[in-house]
Amino acid sequence: MTKTNAKTEQTGNTEQPSFSSKDFHKTFARPVYVKPSHLIHKNVEQAGTHQQFSTERKHPVFFVDLPSKNVSMTIGGLLPGQLTNRHRHTYETVLYVLEGKGWTEVEDERVEWKAGDAVYIPSWAWHRHQNLSDSEPAKYLACENAPQLQNLGVALREEEGRDL
Template sequence: MAAVSDGNPFDDILMHYTNPVTGGHVMKTMGASMQLLRPGFRGKAHRHTGSYIYHVAKGAGYSIVNGKRLDWQKNDIFCVPSWAFHEHVNGSSTDDACLFCFSDLPTIEALGLYREEALAENDGHQPS
């Protein structure tokens, strides 16, 4: 996908895992995704309903979650709580970083509670 897409300013390349039988989320109450942060990627901050647990599958970088910087490297795990502004940064200018994620997105969507908002100030970046 990275070869044919410019990605997006918040998540770079984001792919959701799907249930091959239903075509929906992997489970009725749990979603899974893999996020590719290409070398030098610095995402813009946004927030959304739902909680997200990230596992760093590859690379190193940091995330800013509600104004607090969280440095991460391969095999680290961190959480972004619901409605928390967050942005991810690949710390390398030469290597990819990959974040695997579990979320409660299917539940939030089923309840009709999903909302998303980009940070408008400071060119979309939080002070840390």
């Protein structure tokens, strides 16, 4: 291990360097494999919707329960004819449409989508989604970097008209 002038802190049975801003040039990445609690979440939709999130969004949302600290994945749906509220968040989102057809409005641009399409929503962009079918639901996977920003304390979400 490289010696530094940094202070050390006791963590378990080993001493770890404790750095301050003056030691920035002395820090080097030392990747370590940390075994996660689990690698698979079977039958995601059979685990049920996330009640609070689904109620707030007014459509079913299924969280994929995996121990990632950087990205999240949810299975979301839009009920027939449903139009979501405009909202924005500090994290990026990539939607992959599994079923149905509709559109997503990002700021002042509307993009139409159907099963097999992917849609990118940049951070802090006002957006909303609509299912174009009056009889069939739409379903999508949403991948976001929300956990990464939550761990940094900078993940924000704002609903138009509610949080302003």
